[in-house]
Amino acid sequence: MELVGSTLTATFAHPRPTPSNFLPAISTMASSYKNRFPHYALTHSLSLPWRPSTYYKVAAITPTLAPFSKSSQGLTPSHALPFVSNRTALFTRYTPDDWYRATLTNYKESEASRHNAERLRVDTSRLIQEKDQQIRKTQNESTKNLGERVNDIVFWKSEINHEIDGMIGETNALTDMKKRVERALVETEGQLQVAQECLLHREKRMGIDLVHDDVEKQLMTEVDVIHSCQERMRRHLDKAIAQLASNRAAQHELEKDLSDKQTAHRIDDKCHHLRNTSDGIGYYRGVERVDATISVPDSWAKFTDDNILRSQSERAASAKLRDDIETMLVVTANEMWNQFNKANVAFTNRISETADAKNKIQTYLAKPLQEFLETEMSIEAFRKAVRSKSSPLKVAQTRLDERTRSPNIDLCRGLSPVRLGLVNEVYEIDDTIQGLQQRLREAEDTLQALVHTKANLEHDLAIKANSLFIDQEKCMGMRKTFPNTLRLVGYT
Template identity: 30%
Template sequence: MASEQYAVHNSIGAPIDQTRLAEQALVCAPPRTAKFTLQEWKLSNDQRLRNAEDQQHLADRILGECEKVRDETKERSELLKETTDRRIEERIGDIEFNKQELLVQRKQICLELEALGMYKTRVFDCLASLQTNSLNIVRKCLMLRDGRIGIDLVVDPVEQALQTEITTVLGGQSLLRRALEQLQEQMRRLRATRYMLDRDLQYKQSAIDLDKGSLALKPTDLCLSIYEGYADLDPANISAAEYDAYSARNIQLAAREVTSARPIRVYIDTLLKQVIDDLWKAYDRCNREFNERITATKIAKARLEDLHRETTEKIMQMQTNILELKKALAHKEGHIGLAHTRLGRRAQRVEGELVKDPPGQTLFYECEMLRRSTQELQQMLHEANASLRYLCQTQIQLEEDINVKMNTLKIDEVDCMTLRATMDYHSY
């Protein structure tokens, strides 16, 4: 009977534990009869009815729970999607705000770079002008003034002023070169900062595009994919505070670089004005020395020309005087011959007639006076000829000095001042 009940239990659907049956010893039961009893039929029907009712109640409970879970998960999914959408929108807004701040700073950097580029051009123009115009002209003036000759080849205030002007030009070039190095270094830092901002803007724009693309996705899109890997799906390892600090640091760095660039422009403005003022002062001082030297040379040349004219007149007077002296000597020769002839004739007297009478004394005195007069005339003629030689030498020296002064005036007034007229110092 026990074996029959065990068989009936198995026939109504109870699972048979195959493992435990394998462990137990099998008992051979005699084959049952071909027909069941009425009691077994009722028991089997009742059991099937109970099982069916239990399964229906279980199915009703599972259906209710499934509907509840579906509603809850649907509501939760929609709520989570709305929350995620809202957070993504907020994040896009935050990134857009930071992007606008970065764009503002980038614009400031670009404006500052443009302004510094103009200042760089101004400094380059000033340096080129000082090198090719001012410095070459001043040095050429020094070389031209080495062409002075004679006593005019002197170290005068003009040469000292030209040396001072060269020193001023070289000093201005040194200051401008140092300022140009600072300017170029600041421009390099601004470009580096702009590159960093451009990279940050690129990353932010990429993040905005990705978030907008994610925000536009719908659960019904065909491009969706399910991640089935083992690694963490979110590789982000930077906190929001670190991100905000990074963006704020970039903005602060850009603002600091722009702020540090502005004093350089003020410094270059001041430096250019100072250099140009110093150059104008040196230029005016040198021109003033040139004008004074030219005036002094003209005065000396005029005095030499006056002396040359007077010397020429004296030479002509001396030449006339020498002619008169020669005429006087020629005239004295007749008187001397006459007096000597008369004395010779009176010396031919004989005996008592050879007496020292007044005519003889007078003739002797006349001869002596004529001799002395001749000696005086010859001495004066000698002195006149020597004076004439000295006057001619003086005339030649005066002509040489006048030529020296003319050469100096040509160098200073014509060559140097014409060159210096092309020098131009303006606000670059």
């Protein structure tokens, strides 16, 4: 039996349904189990911001199945039947066994709820610890990956820096070589001008000396050699300019990649040193769904490796070009120098020939001069002799003329010894004068020939002197200023 008004009648009258898997909050039972399981102390607060209303609603159900309850009879409190105090008017609702079983059921349900709550608390604690360990492991793995990424970036940065230093050195060396080619090209202009001026000066030779001799051939060959060397220098200079552009392009790619690596290193290093207690951390909702990457580790490493390989290839090509330019400068300098020496040898031989011819002309000129004087003396002697024969001729002719005036018989003709003697004398004197005049004319012709020869020798001597002056003074005077081998290969 129970006291009237007890709420347990409703519980006995309506047994509780099978407990659901939904359990009340642990915080609501914390005071009941405080310090009972100290070895399962939670590391974090398990207080929840909600309270299961189902449990409390079930526990607070008002009994409605009692036979004489007002609510079971459909009566409101204001229309409830009056309470009958006579116990005999009431009938027995439950037996004591029902009461004990209901109590035992409540005990079992309470114990089951307590066990479920304890199991949930233990599972929750274990789950929290496992998740904490898993998160720490994942975070450590991410930190390790970030550290490896930072090391990879540092490695590639060092490789890029090393390659940039090599490329800068190679570019500077190629720039110096380019300047050497430019200086050598300028030096060849002076040599070319000297050779061309020598050709122009030799065009001022006169007469028979204006010949296409070995000197002119060597000078023309020297001009051709200089033009050929200049053409090779210009080709290598164009190659050097193009190679410098390629070197700078490769260096620009490396510097751009290095700048990206430095930025990535700063970002990844910052991420690597971030901790749960670091400042500046916050929520970025949906960031895990954003994939802004444009490469994978393989393509990332290959990109830098390709840049380095390209730079190394350009450096190798630049080094080979420098060797080619060095060889070209040496070869062209030797070619120009050898041809310069050949032209000088030709000049020396020609000057020697011209000087020898000039000396011979001077020697031959001295002989006609002496003969010219003697011939003039002979001509004067012939003239004097002719003049000396005029008086005897006059005497003989006067005698003959006077005897023609003899009178009558005294004009004796025939073989008179006197007349024959006079006639013979006249003919003899006249033949003598004619012979002397013939020899005089011959002497005068000889004198004219000597004069002509003297003029020719003097003219030839002037030609030789002019040629000697051009070759020895003008041409060889200029060729003494020819640059040395060091300047031909581009050194100052």
